[in-house]
Amino acid sequence: MILLEIGAGLVGILLWAFFVEPNWYRLRRITIHGQKKVRKPITILHLSDIHFVGSEGSKRGFFQKLSMLNPDLIFLTGDIIDNNEGIDTAVRLISGLRARYGTFLVLGNHDYYNYHMKDTLRYHMGLGKTSMDHNNVPRFVSEMKRIGVRVLINESTKLDVHGTPVLIGGTDDPVTQRIDFEKALHGLSPQTLNVLLTHHLDALLKLSHHGVDLVFAGHTHGGQLRFPVLGAPICETKLGRRYVEGLHRYKEITLFVSRGLGAGRTLFPRFACRPEAIFFEVRPD
Template sequence: PLGVYAVPGNHDYWEGLGDVQGALALAGIPLLMNQNLRMSWRGADFWLAGVDDVFDGRPDFVAASAGIPAGAFSILLAHAPDLADNALGYGFALQLSGHSHGGHLRLPQLGAYTHPRYGARYVMGHYRAGDMQIYVSRGLGGTPLRWLCRPEATIFTLRRGG
């Protein structure tokens, strides 16, 4: 109900960030690059922030968190999940990421066979780092080969704390 938002990832830069920005603009999808938006849903305010890609961009957590009141509920979109450790201390309650695709190839008993840079510590699923929760989606795309690593589209329901 509140729209679709995006942050750039490494493939967006590799394919041409200008083209990606143009396509997102045509679709009416804001690209959050080191900035945040105040959102409101059923009388509750929260902030949605996004940082630039770590490979070819310049993630700036100070800019992404600028103006968010202390203690306010805020969600960080960061393509590379291992940026979570850099995001600690900026007040984000939740980080949503992708990038690792769950490791693409998973071996029984061992887990992910491949670990991309900035996607090795938090590979897939739910984690906690300090006061921040992290969710890393395996996503729908990726390399042509996946083994024991099913694609996913995750749906979250946020509820106001009491």
């Protein structure tokens, strides 16, 4: 009888992890205080690791809610598509989002490569970070530009947000070793609020520039599976287990790591780690 109950419990957990939680999106609201360079509060919508495929699935309804937020800025920090079929889905759903001062995107490893099960297993065993199957990145980038998204591939841009001078720098994919910080942070100055977008927070281990104020990253998916006491057994960062998700201080930088809004289509279960979008208010006080 006890074995039967344990078996039923395990089946319930598996059904939850595979079919319920990956589609149970949450909108998280976070206030970042103490950013002295900010003259008026700035709102930011951060999305990461959406892993769009050919069908919109349950993401459509959630994106309709996001389209009503109208933040100042939208940041997309990589793994936006999972395969080429995801490009058109990304166009349909991202084009419905609006931001007063623009939408900015950086690329992740899944934007470059179509990972099949064998590639994903090799990746998680540390045997290789790439796949033989390339996604059509030029088409993805040109489609994003066509709908007004600013794609930052080792480049930066300056803008004025409610009177605050802001530098937004974006790296190319750190996972497959494409970062050039000299280009990504070109124009960094003490007078600007310096924001770095990068797919993987481990990029910070190679950052020698000083003066970066805010970093937005993804890649870790928050571990995807989280357990009481154990936490997240899968921890894809060398910075340490506590950085696997959430808001942190790293040296002089305020760093946010998203749990992501999706997961690769071959290893997608989630447990106690709901997919998320984050609405930030960045304040001077």
